[in-house]
Amino acid sequence: MKEFTKLTGLAVPLLRANVDTDAIIPKQFLKSIKRSGFGVNLFDEWRYKDAGFPGQDSASRQPNPDFVLNKPRYAGAQVLIAGENFGCGSSREHAVWALDDYGFRTVIAPGFADIFNNNSFKSGLLPVVLDKHIVEQLGEECEAVEGYSLAIDLQEQTVTTPSNEVFKFEVDEFRKHCLLNGFDDIELTLQQRFRIEEYEVKRRQSAPWLFNTSS
Amino acid sequence: MGVSGMAGKTLYDKVWDAHLVHQQEDGTVLLYIDRHLVHEVTSPQAFEGLQLAGRQPWRTSSMLAVADHNVPTTDRANGIEDPVSRLQIETLDANCEKFGVTEFKMNDLRQGIVHVIGPEQGATLPGMTVVCGDSHTSTHGAFGALAFGIGTSEVEHVMATQTLLQKKSRNMLISVDGQVGPGVTAKDIVLAIIGKIGTAGGNGYTIEFAGEAIQALSMEGRMSVCNMSIEAGARAGMVAVDRTTIEYLKNRPFSPSKEHWEQAEAAWLDLQSDDDAVFDEIVRIDAASIEPQVSWGTSPEMVTSVNGYVPDPQADEFEAKREGYSRALEYMDLAAATPITEIKLDRVFIGSCTNSRIEDLRAAAAVIKERKVATSIKQALVVPGSGLVKQQAEKEGLDKVFLDAGFEWREPGCSMCLAMNADRLEAGERCASTSNRNFEGRQGQGGRTHLVSPAMAAAAAIAGHFVDVRSF
Numbered sequence: 281m282k283e284f285t286k287l288t289g290l291a292v293p294l295l296r297a298n299v300d301t302d303a304i305i306p307k308q309f310l311k312s313i314k315r316s317g318f319g320v321n322l323f324d325e326w327r328y329k330d331a332g333f334p335g336q337d338s339a340s341r342q343p344n345p346d347f348v349l350n351k352p353r354y355a356g357a358q359v360l361i362a363g364e365n366f367g368c369g370s371s372r373e374h375a376v377w378a379l380d381d382y383g384f385r386t387v388i389a390p391g392f393a394d395i396f397n398n399n400s401f402k403s404g405l406l407p408v409v410l411d412k413h414i415v416e417q418l419g420e421e422c423e424a425v426e427g428y429s430l431a432i433d434l435q436e437q438t439v440t441t442p443s444n445e446v447f448k449f450e451v452d453e454f455r456k457h458c459l460l461n462g463f464d465d466i467e468l469t470l471q472q473r474f475r476i477e478e479y480e481v482k483r484r485q486s487a488p489w490l491f492n493t494s495s
Numbered sequence: 496m497g498v499s500g501m502a503g504k505t506l507y508d509k510v511w512d513a514h515l516v517h518q519q520e521d522g523t524v525l526l527y528i529d530r531h532l533v534h535e536v537t538s539p540q541a542f543e544g545l546q547l548a549g550r551q552p553w554r555t556s557s558m559l560a561v562a563d564h565n566v567p568t569t570d571r572a573n574g575i576e577d578p579v580s581r582l583q584i585e586t587l588d589a590n591c592e593k594f595g596v597t598e599f600k601m602n603d604l605r606q607g608i609v610h611v612i613g614p615e616q617g618a619t620l621p622g623m624t625v626v627c628g629d630s631h632t633s634t635h636g637a638f639g640a641l642a643f644g645i646g647t648s649e650v651e652h653v654m655a656t657q658t659l660l661q662k663k664s665r666n667m668l669i670s671v672d673g674q675v676g677p678g679v680t681a682k683d684i685v686l687a688i689i690g691k692i693g694t695a696g697g698n699g700y701t702i703e704f705a706g707e708a709i710q711a712l713s714m715e716g717r718m719s720v721c722n723m724s725i726e727a728g729a730r731a732g733m734v735a736v737d738r739t740t741i742e743y744l745k746n747r748p749f750s751p752s753k754e755h756w757e758q759a760e761a762a763w764l765d766l767q768s769d770d771d772a773v774f775d776e777i778v779r780i781d782a783a784s785i786e787p788q789v790s791w792g793t794s795p796e797m798v799t800s801v802n803g804y805v806p807d808p809q810a811d812e813f814e815a816k817r818e819g820y821s822r823a824l825e826y827m828d829l830a831a832a833t834p835i836t837e838i839k840l841d842r843v844f845i846g847s848c849t850n851s852r853i854e855d856l857r858a859a860a861a862v863i864k865e866r867k868v869a870t871s872i873k874q875a876l877v878v879p880g881s882g883l884v885k886q887q888a889e890k891e892g893l894d895k896v897f898l899d900a901g902f903e904w905r906e907p908g909c910s911m912c913l914a915m916n917a918d919r920l921e922a923g924e925r926c927a928s929t930s931n932r933n934f935e936g937r938q939g940q941g942g943r944t945h946l947v948s949p950a951m952a953a954a955a956a957i958a959g960h961f962v963d964v965r966s967f
Contacts, residue, residue: 296819298794302935303935306936306940308915310564310915311536311579313539313543315647325935335579364695365694365698365728368695370630371537371628372536372537373628391698393695393698393728394664394698394728394729395630395646398646399647399648402646402648403648452521452523452662453521454519465652466550466652469525469652469658469660470655470656475516475525476516476527476553479527480527487622488758489620489752489755489758491556492749492752492755
């Protein structure tokens, strides 16, 4: 897994509530069998005026100048300031891959949908939960000040604004540990192979039907 | 009852506890996974990861694979026209072959939507942990299983270790008390629940659906309710096991053999919350108050009764939601205060993992019988949930009812629920759909989705606009 420790990055506000994973990466791009290359289609239906499809020449697209990511001042943004229940809907991890591939390293929101939240940690994108009024404040400041950057420190669990205002955030200890070190979850779990094997032996006795194959 | 001095356990607590392999001090749990359902969209990168790391699947007998999202629903004799979709399905076939995973291929009679075929085959059993790289895995909770959607990294984790690293959710009870009126279905119940608690209402919870109205549902109805748990924000929804559950499971291909049946049945009947179980949150809904539902916006919580009106975002009561509501009405091209029954449709879709089972098709056919699809409807589509559902429907003559009325009768798959195949809305088109998500662009870029029950979709196809199926 990609590690996350500290970051100071340009922020961009997208404060709509309930931004779903269909909006983050529309379904036609899920036909890919790769993990990379989704960034160009991030928020495709909002970002472009023409219809998007896989394998298109991105130079031929018509960007929607009104969409926030297309404003030149936000080019190269790494921090997304988002609304409530960000990432709701489908379980597609492609949504996280698309944000990551575009260049985002963290999303700050008042809340995330559960599956999106899980997927983010697995792919090295840090989801930061802050109070709704703080997120709104950051969004307003970001709109008001060109070049507005936020500093995120995972070890300290802080978000720091350009005027040195510091906000603490909560994060699951184990996930923090994995993300700081870029640990491979599967490798960690396989170190407990003996426990899984022991569990299976007991379970085969108490519930043998769970190990049936089709009759 | 729980042990003296301790609170009893919820259904969720029981299934969770039975799958603990190890618990770390911070509460992170290694949870054993019994059943891993696999489809073509969220698995290729997981199989690739497994291969790159030189790993083998831990237990292939836990896996069942099927292609459903991309498959064409028209004649399949010539294969898949779209080369990108074709590659994804060929990749699934190759991976299943290589790793020895049971797969129902596209032309297998048993092929269908992963959340339809799991239960149909008896591959979903009470008390199991069931996962799939698909958020509608919550469907399987209807069997008293703990079932939830996962991302591709977790798909790979389950393949490699048969476990997941998890934190426990909180317990929510949603009790639907009393009986629903005639013409009110499982779909209306769950849409009314989402309307009440909102799309984030269940975030961080596992929901147990209970109450007289839930107990009265068939297994198929319970699946429709649990299916949309995720639309209420909850990764998992569950229903306690009862005789209805057990009767459904008899004689299915993956159900326990004769040798184990009695032991399994005894264990399953304990899969209900103890009387003194404690829930973190309890929501009660009066079943009799639920009317047939129609969504009007771009989130499943934007829903009302068929006899209601499109809300006015400027009304004081919607102050907190004004921006979202205004945006939704603009996208949906609807004016505030429009009666729902005046909304005219372009297309009708009956299908999806929410509503494509035999009872759904029977309910729709009962409304349609001897009537014709309105001439203003461009397309009315029925997509059965599996080859076996299709076969059963044809045995009952339902295909003829649909075809005579002017519906198209298709091959099984996800189809126009998410429009990954050729079935989709054109920009600006409006659809009455029995699916689960009315997000912007969900059924095709610029398309407008209204979520309804199968009977309500059928009635809308005949009338050309929404009608109250109870007086139709």
